[in-house]
Amino acid sequence: xxxxxxxxxxxxxxxxxxxxxxxxxxxxxxxxxxxxxxxxxxxxxxxxxxxxxxxxxxxxxxxxxxxxxxxxxxxxxxxxxxxxxxxxxxxxxxxxxxxxxxxxxxxxxxxxxxxxxxxxxxxxxxxxxxxxxxxxxxxxxxxxxxxxxxxxxxxxxxxxxxxxxxxxxxxxxxxxxxxxxxxxxxxxxxxxxxxxxxxxxxxxxxxxxxxxxxxxxxxxxxxxxxxxxxxxxxxxxxxxxxxxxxxxxxxxxxxxxxxxxxxxxxxxxxxxxxxxxxxxxxxxxxxxxxxxxxxxxxxxxxxxxxxxxxxxxxxxxxxxxxxxxxxxxxxxxxxxxxxxxxxxxxxxxxxxxxxxxxxxxxxxxxxxxxxxxxxxxxxxxxxxxxxxxxxxxxxxxxxxxxxxxxxxxxxxxxxxxxxxxxxxxxxxxxxxxxxxxxxxxxxxxxxxxxxxxxxxxxxxxxxxxxxxxxxxxxxxxxxxxxxxxxxxxxxxxxxxxxxxxxxxxxxxxxxxxxxxxxxxxxxxxxxxxxxxxxxxxxxxxxxxxxxxxxxxxxxxxxxxxxxxxxxxxxxxxxxxxxxxxxxxxxxxxxxxxxxxxxxxxxxxxxxxxxxxxxxxxxxxxxxxxxxxxxxxxxxxxxxxxxxxxxxxxxxxxxxxxxxxxxxxxxxxxxxxxxxxxxxxxxxxxxxxxxxxxxxxxxxxxxxxxxxxxxxxxxxxxxxxxxxxxxxxxxxxxxxxxxxxxxxxxxxxxxxxxxxxxxxxxxxxxxxxxxxxxxxxxxxxxxxxxxxxxxxxxxxxxxxxxxxxxxxxxxxxxxxxxxxxxxxxxxxxxxxxxxxxxxxxxxxxxxx
Amino acid sequence: xxxxxxxxxxxxxxxxxxxxxxxxxxxxxxxxxxxxxxxxxxxxxxxxxx
Numbered sequence: 001x002x003x004x005x006x007x008x009x010x011x012x013x014x015x016x017x018x019x020x021x022x023x024x025x026x027x028x029x030x031x032x033x034x035x036x037x038x039x040x041x042x043x044x045x046x047x048x049x050x051x052x053x054x055x056x057x058x059x060x061x062x063x064x065x066x067x068x069x070x071x072x073x074x075x076x077x078x079x080x081x082x083x084x085x086x087x088x089x090x091x092x093x094x095x096x097x098x099x100x101x102x103x104x105x106x107x108x109x110x111x112x113x114x115x116x117x118x119x120x121x122x123x124x125x126x127x128x129x130x131x132x133x134x135x136x137x138x139x140x141x142x143x144x145x146x147x148x149x150x151x152x153x154x155x156x157x158x159x160x161x162x163x164x165x166x167x168x169x170x171x172x173x174x175x176x177x178x179x180x181x182x183x184x185x186x187x188x189x190x191x192x193x194x195x196x197x198x199x200x201x202x203x204x205x206x207x208x209x210x211x212x213x214x215x216x217x218x219x220x221x222x223x224x225x226x227x228x229x230x231x232x233x234x235x236x237x238x239x240x241x242x243x244x245x246x247x248x249x250x251x252x253x254x255x256x257x258x259x260x261x262x263x264x265x266x267x268x269x270x271x272x273x274x275x276x277x278x279x280x281x282x283x284x285x286x287x288x289x290x291x292x293x294x295x296x297x298x299x300x301x302x303x304x305x306x307x308x309x310x311x312x313x314x315x316x317x318x319x320x321x322x323x324x325x326x327x328x329x330x331x332x333x334x335x336x337x338x339x340x341x342x343x344x345x346x347x348x349x350x351x352x353x354x355x356x357x358x359x360x361x362x363x364x365x366x367x368x369x370x371x372x373x374x375x376x377x378x379x380x381x382x383x384x385x386x387x388x389x390x391x392x393x394x395x396x397x398x399x400x401x402x403x404x405x406x407x408x409x410x411x412x413x414x415x416x417x418x419x420x421x422x423x424x425x426x427x428x429x430x431x432x433x434x435x436x437x438x439x440x441x442x443x444x445x446x447x448x449x450x451x452x453x454x455x456x457x458x459x460x461x462x463x464x465x466x467x468x469x470x471x472x473x474x475x476x477x478x479x480x481x482x483x484x485x486x487x488x489x490x491x492x493x494x495x496x497x498x499x500x501x502x503x504x505x506x507x508x509x510x511x512x513x514x515x516x517x518x519x520x521x522x523x524x525x526x527x528x529x530x531x532x533x534x535x536x537x538x539x540x541x542x543x544x545x546x547x548x549x550x551x552x553x554x555x556x557x558x559x560x561x562x563x564x565x566x567x568x569x570x571x572x573x574x575x576x577x578x579x580x581x582x583x584x585x586x587x588x589x590x591x592x593x594x595x596x597x598x599x600x601x602x603x604x605x606x607x608x609x610x611x612x613x614x615x616x617x618x619x620x621x622x623x624x625x626x627x628x629x630x631x632x633x634x635x636x637x638x639x640x641x642x643x644x645x646x647x648x649x650x651x652x653x654x655x656x657x658x659x660x661x662x663x664x665x666x667x668x669x670x671x672x673x674x675x676x677x678x679x680x681x682x683x684x685x686x687x688x689x690x691x692x693x694x695x696x697x698x699x700x701x702x703x704x705x706x707x708x709x710x711x712x713x714x715x716x717x718x719x720x721x722x723x724x725x726x727x728x729x730x731x732x733x734x735x736x737x738x739x740x741x742x743x744x745x746x747x748x749x750x751x752x753x754x755x756x757x758x759x760x761x762x763x764x765x766x767x768x769x770x771x772x773x774x775x776x777x778x779x780x781x782x783x784x785x786x787x788x789x790x791x792x793x794x795x796x797x798x799x800x801x802x803x804x805x806x807x808x809x810x811x812x813x814x815x816x817x818x819x820x821x822x823x824x825x826x827x828x829x830x831x832x833x834x835x836x837x838x839x840x841x842x843x844x845x846x847x
Numbered sequence: 848x849x850x851x852x853x854x855x856x857x858x859x860x861x862x863x864x865x866x867x868x869x870x871x872x873x874x875x876x877x878x879x880x881x882x883x884x885x886x887x888x889x890x891x892x893x894x895x896x897x
Contacts, residue, residue, distance in 0.1 A: 161872075161876075162872055162875065164868070164875065170861075170862045170863050171862065172860075172862035172863060172864050173862075173863055173864060173865050173867075173868060176865050200865075200868070203868075204868040204875070207868070207869070207871050208868075208871050208872045208874075208875045209872075210871070211870075211871025211872045211873070212871070212872035215872070215873075261865075265865055265868075265869060268865070268866060268869035269868075269869045269871070271869070272869055272870050272871050272874075273871075
């Protein structure tokens with residue numbers, strides 16, 4: 001039997017609410033309403049998406065889709081009439097929101113303040129848009145309700161009453177936030193004080209509107225969005241205790257209570273809200289992201305669009321209570337903002353769209369019944385209470401169409417400055433969408449966008465994310481080339497900046513080259529070096545990044561990994577503990593710490609860490625593998641066997657796990673059938689390991705190989721060859737596509753394969769690949785020399801250039817296609833400057 | 848009497864409070880009535896003074 005559908009749902013959004021602030025307040029008895037709600041239901045962290053920008057996130061929450069599908073990228077969009085930019089609107093949303101689906105299903109919704117929801121949609125119920133609370137006039141003037149603020153029109157006059165103007169907020173209402181206002185008259189004039197007053201008024205407006213609707217209308221679904229915690233936090237989190245010496249002590253004295261008062265105010269509003277619901281109502285409180293409140297608070301904000309988002313933390317909050325929801329305050333793990341709409345649909349007993357990117361949070365329900373699915377709500381026609389199609393438009397496309405009309409002479413010229421502003425905003429929007437795609441693992445799609453906007457603008461932030469995207473899909477050579485290009489751009493910008501500072505020219509926020517995260521390029525470079533098996537080179541880079549950006553968890557995890565590789569287990573432990581201080585639920589940090597414990601024989605501790613990693617993310621085959629190793633060392637053979645079995649189920653090609661299973665089934669838990677099964681897999685699938693070196697003719701691979709031979713490394717070669725190239729370029733490597741059986745015979749010898757023949761190497765080997773790169777001009781000079789031609793000074797024959805570029809691209813393509821590969825990329829210039837170190841590294845790489 | 852003392856403690860003033868705002872529409876309507884009343888009596892008083 002399935003759960004009876006919930007009758008009513010109240011969804012409350014507290015933008016930027018964070019457990020790190022809430023937990024101590026609950027412990028001190030300062031948020032009693034929230035505490036009682038948690039005790040009646042479940043709670044947990046809610047994972048945000050990247051970038052943590054509120055309009056994008058609240059639209060993902062309301063739709064179950066990421067930005068590339070739902071269409072809301074940033075904070076602004078062009079005015080369709082070409083008069084510049086405006087705040088993002090509901091008409092830009094490309095998919096149905098939960099309230100549209102509920103409208104179609106005959107349910108009544110009240111939506112208050114959702115971001116973005118202006119103009120209000122014609123749903124069955126009432127919609128009060130995100131412009132409702134924004135005072136557009138002085139208190140003594142008429143406060144006109146903007147068009148589109150309230151649906152239906154018949155409710156406009158009724159709703160006007162519940163708007164609270166900042167001018168109405170009294171001293172008595174402000175003192176709980178800023179107690180020094182009692183006798184400091186100057187403090188009352190401060191901009192920050194005015195900001196606090198405005199946020200109080202806005203929150204009061206939203207709360208008054210929602211309580212009025214709760215009491216005076218029929219509803220099945222009520223969604224109320226408060227931005228006040230986010231705004232209080234941006235205004236004053238830097239003054240929230242504990243005090244930091246970098247902060248102005250007078251400001252600290254004045255504003256250190258704002259954040260706490262803001263949260264307590266929300267608890268008071270919640271108490272009243274909960275008085276207005278019945279026992280048939282499920283209550284859900286969520287935030288779209290968290291807000292750093294501790295040592296992770298940044299000391300400065302990047303001067304760029306969405307710069308303040310650097311203060312956001314990756315986990316918001318989620319609390320659920322009501323009929324059908326577990327009781328007793330159980331903690332729920334692994335929820336994401338994308339899961340809210342699917343879960344709401346399941347609560348209402350409605351099918352979830354298979355195309356939605358989130359999932360139903362089954363763990364919150366008392367009974368665990370399988371949700372129902374349909375292919376897509378987007379494919380269902382009918383009345384969904386949406387804007388008429390002529391209102392729904394992509395504002396960026398509308399702007400383009402407008403420009404075409406200008407070109408045809410139908411309408412007046414749009415000013416260059418406005419077009420420029422729209423262009424820049426469009427790119428910025430696309431940049432957010434690309435980051436959102438990277439965050440969702442849709443890297444190729446992100447690359448498409450980033451390549452265009454970086455080529456158009458040369459804005460470093462775009463290039464840096466592109467380099468990261470290349471790295472993620474193993475386009476390692478492209479990544480390296482882009483890093484080099486960005487370094488050059490950086491140099492140019494440094495010179496321009498100096499000039500700008502001298503001329504006191506304020507920087508254009510869209511053109512600002514600062515990164516949201518300090519030293520992001522170095523971060524990518526560090527990761528790249530790690531990926532291409534140059535941990536020694538990666539370590540100092542990542543350590544520099546960590547100094548500047550101590551809260552980047554990925555940096556700590558990767559430094560820890562390097563220490564593990566170097567067998568510096570104590571140093572590794574420190575880094576992983578540092579990472580866990582940033583996020584105590586990071587599975588990679590638990591995994592890395594587990595490896596450090598395992599290798600230093602702290603087996604029980606290692607097992608604990610691996611189990612914690614699995615609790616956070618079950619689908620990491622390497623964690624199960626290491627857990628198997630730990631159990632084996634502790635002589636828990638049955639548990640080890642189970643762990644290795646899970647590892648091979650998740651990653652069938654993991655040969656090392658198959659090897660362990662053969663060992664266990666033959667000696668410890670004897671099972672000849674199972675043993676034979678894994679032996680057969682190893683025999684059929686993995687022929688062995690091959691060590692390959694590649695690079696263009698003229699890249700210097702031959703000199704590196706010669707040096708490796710001198711150091712005792714076995715290399716496949718033709719000793720009777722007349723020159724160095726022919727010595728290593730064996731004719732049979734050009735016929736691998738016809739005949740490759742001989743590869744089994746070369747053992748651990750290193751084999752040179754030209755880039756264009758890599759794709760013919762058989763797939764059932766584990767590969768170690770050394771790539772040799774060199775400045776293209778030098779490569780072509782050598783190539784022409786071999787051919788007996790001369791190169792004219794300062795010219796590069798295009799034919800050779802394109803051919804070589806194409807061949808280099810083939811290296812990247814092959815790497816991408818290989819499941820079992822380790823890579824070492826080497827620049828010949830580095831080899832020339834320090835051949836001994838380079839050779840040592842390569843010997844180490846080859847093991 | 849105890850009951851009237853409690854009533855006295857929670858007497859709504861024109862200054863209002865964060866607690867009044869937290870009551871939502873009901874609190875705001877009541878508070879605005881008090882503000883209006885106070886404004887009226889202020890006007891009457893200033894007329895008298897004239």
